Amino acid sequence: MNAQHVRRRQKPDQRTGRSIPGLPARSHAADLVFGVLNNGKALDGAFESQKAGGLHAGADRALTHALVLTTLRRLPTLDAAINACLDRPLHTSAAKAMAILRVMTAQLLVMEMADHAAVTLAVEDAARRKDTGKLKGLINAVGRRMVREKQALMDATPVSDLPAWLENRWRRTYGQKRTAKIAQAMQQQPAIDLSFKPGVDHQLWLERLSDRDPVSLNERSIRLVKPGGIDRLPGYEEGDWWVQDIAATLPAHSLIDALPNPSQTCVLDLCAAPGGKTAQLASAGCTVTAIDQSAPRMKRLAANMKRLGLTVEVQIADALTYSPKKRFDAVLLDAPCSATGTLRRNPDIGYLRRERDIQSLAKLQASLLEKAAHFVKPNGVLVFATCSLEPEEGEAQITRFLREHQDWSLDPIEADLGPKGVIQDDGTVRTLPHLSADQNGVCPGMDGFFVARLRAPN
Numbered sequence: 001m002n003a004q005h006v007r008r009r010q011k012p013d014q015r016t017g018r019s020i021p022g023l024p025a026r027s028h029a030a031d032l033v034f035g036v037l038n039n040g041k042a043l044d045g046a047f048e049s050q051k052a053g054g055l056h057a058g059a060d061r062a063l064t065h066a067l068v069l070t071t072l073r074r075l076p077t078l079d080a081a082i083n084a085c086l087d088r089p090l091h092t093s094a095a096k097a098m099a100i101l102r103v104m105t106a107q108l109l110v111m112e113m114a115d116h117a118a119v120t121l122a123v124e125d126a127a128r129r130k131d132t133g134k135l136k137g138l139i140n141a142v143g144r145r146m147v148r149e150k151q152a153l154m155d156a157t158p159v160s161d162l163p164a165w166l167e168n169r170w171r172r173t174y175g176q177k178r179t180a181k182i183a184q185a186m187q188q189q190p191a192i193d194l195s196f197k198p199g200v201d202h203q204l205w206l207e208r209l210s211d212r213d214p215v216s217l218n219e220r221s222i223r224l225v226k227p228g229g230i231d232r233l234p235g236y237e238e239g240d241w242w243v244q245d246i247a248a249t250l251p252a253h254s255l256i257d258a259l260p261n262p263s264q265t266c267v268l269d270l271c272a273a274p275g276g277k278t279a280q281l282a283s284a285g286c287t288v289t290a291i292d293q294s295a296p297r298m299k300r301l302a303a304n305m306k307r308l309g310l311t312v313e314v315q316i317a318d319a320l321t322y323s324p325k326k327r328f329d330a331v332l333l334d335a336p337c338s339a340t341g342t343l344r345r346n347p348d349i350g351y352l353r354r355e356r357d358i359q360s361l362a363k364l365q366a367s368l369l370e371k372a373a374h375f376v377k378p379n380g381v382l383v384f385a386t387c388s389l390e391p392e393e394g395e396a397q398i399t400r401f402l403r404e405h406q407d408w409s410l411d412p413i414e415a416d417l418g419p420k421g422v423i424q425d426d427g428t429v430r431t432l433p434h435l436s437a438d439q440n441g442v443c444p445g446m447d448g449f450f451v452a453r454l455r456a457p458n
């Protein structure tokens with residue numbers, strides 16, 4: 001193929017822009033950011049399908065993912081920098097242009113990507129859209145100024161990037177100092193934690209995963225400090241491990257810890273999909289019934305169990321109307337919640353959820369907890385968990401339940417079960433995003449979870 005031929009074939013497609021490397025990922029990222037902030041559209045599943053948004057290549061998809069999450073994690077910082085470069089804030093009718101500016105600014109100020117590519121591709125993206133074409137000059141001017149004044153802009157930006165309603169809430173619950181630490185942790189891209197089946201040779205896996213800077217968190221979890229995809233890593237196809245944040249391992253782990261003989265125990269996993277905790281229970285030897293009301297999520301659970309070589313009974317059902325023929329030795333209720341503890345991974349939550357959602361989710365959790373209690377055998381175990389930092393979805397649920405069920409008791413979780421500082425005085429677990437994931441305090445960051453273990457009356 002001669003050079004002229006190559007040039008002709010590389011002529012950009014005006015409609016999709018696909019032939020300019022890096023443009024489709026940036027353009028798609030701006031659309032997704034716009035979708036979250038201007039249309040209230042969740043990112044849920046946006047990066048899962050192979051052809052998400054017309055992006056075929058894995059590298060493009062990974063770049064879109066990184067651009068969107070970084071933009072949303074650092075939004076107040078980015079907006080402050082953009083506004084400092086404008087004479088007056090953009091009119092709301094220019095929201096698409098603002099999304100392009102935000103994605104460009106994330107590249108320039110946070111991701112340390114090439115200045116030239118960030119600016120020229122933002123200008124190109126704007127030029128190709130009907131609704132932003134006229135603003136391409138302004139985007140160019142803002143981009144160039146940002147490149148010149150990077151350090152001064154970063155020095156002048158806000159310290160916290162939390163959405164205001166969450167920051168106010170967390171200050172009330174955790175105080176100013178701890179909220180500042182949580183805010184800092186929420187700015188970071190989370191590491192990837194892998195859960196292994198019991199009895200795994202840790203040293204062997206630390207060697208096999210050495211390209212990704214693995215750190216052993218405990219005998220079941222290894223953290224990959226270096227970011228990247230997971231489906232080409234050793235052990236993925238073979239089903240040797242699954243991805244699960246260290247904090248997310250604590251609910252099932254505290255349940256298994258209370259069982260004298262897991263292999264003779266029937267466990268009901270009530271809100272099970274996509275199955276991280278189901279995998280822990282099944283690989284510990286429990287006989288697991290996994291139910292969830294979402295058919296697509298249960299499909300993922302079934303695929304995950306197949307990959308891991310684990311057998312569980314699977315039912316698509318609403319836990320509120322479920323009526324099993326028998327009671328269980330133990331029940332795990334990993335309840336639907338606001339998921340504010342996972343803001344690092346799901347920064348769209350901060351812009352999509354509102355105060356009133358916390359109240360309605362808390363009501364649903366109370367009903368599910370009430371129902372779950374009926375499925376437990378006398379003297380059996382009930383573990384309640386949420387990945388929320390809101391006390392209404394954690395501590396307050398247990399206080400209310402124990403007040404209304406005085407024959408039930410709180411079964412304190414052992415102090416050495418989790419990372420340092422996560423077991424509260426009453427034996428419940430409260431993980432916070434800035435805490436260290438290992439006992440030595442050298443591996444910062446984990447999801448925010450609440451876990452309580454309850455014991456049924458005899």
Ligand SMILES: C[S@@+](CC[C@H](N)C(=O)[O-])C[C@H]1O[C@@H](n2cnc3c(N)ncnc32)[C@H](O)[C@@H]1O
Nearest residue numbers: 271272273274275276277292293294318319334
């Ligand atoms: C926090 S997620 C569960 C995560 C899961 N335990 C894991 O470790 O992978 C909450 C789940 O609750 C399910 N859910 C919500 N309301 C439900 C209900 N009434 N009955 C059953 N499942 C429900 C959702 O579909 C969602 O999959």
